[in-house]
Amino acid sequence: MKITIYSRYENHLKKYVLVIIIACFIVSCSAQKNKIINTQQKPNIIFIMSDDHAYHAISAYDKSLIQTPYIDQIAKEGALFKKAYVTNSLCGPSRAVILTGKYSHINGFRDNQDTFDGSQQTLPKILKSNGYTTGIVGKWHLKTDPQGFDYWNILHGQGDYYKPGFSKLGKDTLYKGYVTDITTDLALNWINANKEKPFFLMIHQKAPHRNQMPPLDNLNLFNDRTFEMPSTFYDDYKNRLALQQNKTSMINDLDIDQDNKVPCDTCGNNKTDKFNPNAYKREIKRLSPEEKAIWDKAYQKVYAQYASIKNKDELIRWQFQRYMQDYLRTVKSVDDNVGRVLKYLKNNNLEENTIIIYTSDQGVFLGEHGLYDKRFMYEESFRTPMMIRYPKGIKKGQELDEMVMNLDIAPTLLSYAGITPPNDMQGMSMKKILSDKSSSTTWRDKIYYHYYEDAYGITPHYGIRTDRYKLIHFYGKLNTWELYDLQSDPQEMKNIYDDKTYANLLENLKKDLKDLQLRYKDTSN
Template sequence: MKIARTISVALLLLMGVMDLARAQTSRASSSQHKPNIIFIMSDDHGYQAVSAYSNKLIQTPNIDRIGREGAVMRNAFVTNSICSPARAVIMTGKYSHMNGMRDNGTYFDGHQQTLPKILKANGYRTALVGKWHLFSEPTGFDYWNILPDQGHYYNPKFIKMGKDTVYTGYVTDVTTDLALDWIGRHRDQPFFIMLHHKAPHRNWMPPQQYLREFNDRRFALPHDFYDDYAGREALQRQLISMKEGLDVRYDSKVPCDTCTVANVNHWAPAEFQREMERLTPAERQAWDKAYQDEYKTFAQIKDKDQLLRWQYQRFMEDYLRCVHSVDDNIGRVLKYLDDNGLARKTIVVYMSDQGVYLGEHGLYDKRFMYEESFRTPMLIRFPQAISPRQQIDAYVLNLDVAPTFLDFAGIAIPGDMQGESMKTLLQKGKVKDWRKELYYHYYEKSFGATAHYGIRTERYKLIHFYDPGNSWELYDLKNDPHEMHNLYGDPAYRNTVEKLKAQLKSLQRKYNDPYDEKNNKF
């Protein structure tokens, strides 16, 4: 009996070991079937400067390839068009008022639930490389190596897992180098990496190889470049117009020690010098040689309008030079996936943290709910599960990124995430009950901006500017796609306004963002 009991116990132990082995094998098998995820985000890359959306300004073959081999989201938007809040929305799948990051002046609460934390808890290796701009220390990542604040274009300083490190080279190349190095060391299990580029954010410093690119181009002024902002109080208050906001040194790259043009802007005179000091002697020599003609042209400018037109050309040249470098480096990532047999099982998403104005309405920044900054490029590729050459017109948001990744990974989407998974949309091209309207809320008041919220439908956009001031704007996007004519006070649109206000209230209740009309605040 004793022998029998001993054999029985041994068998039970053996069965337990076998069950554990099977469970481990099952988890490993399940983990192996999870897709790798590479989320690539640039800063202030307008959809107008992606040739998958428009080829008028630049060709971006590598970014376009993501869409050609997957899907181009034709109507991708953000919930709050400013850097830090947009990043927090992607991290959490929640609106700014829910994740606590309403503007660039606060710290992101890293203790809350985030996408990388969920993925890490479900078998993923996680990493973040490049621009962070959420001010608190990153959490949920096995590895992080980030630019402090906005970062620098040349020979940039990074913070590697809490330790300062300076790298030699151009920031877009360095960021990609770091990302590919990490992927190479962790491709044996599912990985998630956020590859965040600084470019093409202000002050648009191009890499050495593109210092002369676009010298032969003359960029046409947008048709609304001289917008007079009639009937739009918030635009009259803003300080992000090219006419008043561009610094001839920091933005246009002219030393301007003795400027002769009246009222030349000096937004950040010391900043330009600090950026130039980061260049090596050889880099500085090449830089000065490339820009000599610009210095000479500037010296011949006689009036304010001539200066404005010249600055617009300088802005477009440097901005697009930075975009070219971003596109090159995305090509490097795609080639790496091809060369290492990872392409088919890896989700690749490219987008910007928000859109940006490239001279439309005479502006150069973002913030407003007007289309150029409200919309963002978004291209998605996953050969294993997404058909190629899709052009998807459904309204999607940066709010949808986190739930989409979780859905493709087979991980339950937390009930408090406010976005929607795009998985079915990407696989079928449409979803019966997909959103037909968008809610936006911007809070920050720097650069003369006005806090505002609004609703966009296929035909109309209604915006309420509430701090400072109290004004409404209505646009008929079918007849006025460039949003030049505020129809809010037009009696012919009274019923439209009332209907849109009711829809707006419904969206605020849906997203738990109620507005107190009596006290004009949230």
């Protein structure tokens, strides 16, 4: 009987079962499809940071020094921050702030003598715990091994321009070639192997950090240029005691070999690098014989120029030109390699769902106030380039005037990844001002800075910057204050701290400064 019934309805049953199987298959596929979609909705994140890249050496900010079309492309296709600042203008501390979203006194890395505590909460750890594959290549400069990364391949210490040594997950490797190209090669190889699921990659370039050794292809670039010296180059430092004690002067402290690439057997009585003797000789030895031949041919005319210099003023001007040539040659290489990353993303259909940030660990002086290096709270050092592109989530062509900081990078990236930033992060998510201009009314109107290191004649200091004014307190070996009206004196040449006209303003600024120190829990000074 059962067989008879089965036989009678066999065709209908087969059809019914087939419908169920097809329906289940569709549901399964749909669920799988939704799973993929949900995974892909998490944006990939590429964070590119160079070392000592002045914002005014990027043509998106200033076209007078160099054209940087690929870095500019990030800004044009996304957003350019016109007032981006750092909490502490020094390499290691800036990196620690970006990783943690916390000021130096909280994350424990105040200056380059400190050691980063990798056990603490960091941006890569949070992303990794939320489904991201994480990696970092290039300059690390925090002494301890990276934590929170599935992959790391980092330069030894400060890093070398030629034949650089890397540590890959603790294993040391020497790579032939030029460091900016190698760092990008490692980055693209890693992305290629990890592009099937959301990834977070930090690409940290060594360039254009001193001693600015350019790639071989760029050795003759800018030979036909004469760069205009900044109007503040011969600053006399009147009424600014901290500047009077600095040892990062282009007039007095540039090195003939390290900075100008003149071998010291031709230096006569001129000094070598007083902070790092024989550094240039060690760097030159890293060149292969073939590289050395190309290098010597290009710089032979530099030796001849140096030999013909007749007086101190001529030497100062010549050294400035040489410094700028090599600095911008390395910047050109950074920009070219940013172009390689952008091209890869486009060719692999990754650009729409990838956030890409370009920034520097801080600003740097290019002759302003007669200085090289960074550290000071003056604008050229305090301010940093920053731009972000995310076609799916950020309207292109934006130029933002809000004061943002490297402190804000971690909470911003977490927000775009759909992760609520931890409450103990001290930065603010820039997503609110990137997506809703009305949010600018609730954005910060003052920022706090604190530099701790006592080196190169630059004493520790902290301060506050508002849209118009800047107040700085130098302490330690000094106890001196500086106040600037950035509207009437944007180059910060006139310290008006003792001007009684500003007494009420000064009182209010000191109160605001104290409030910021309390807000950020920096109460040691």
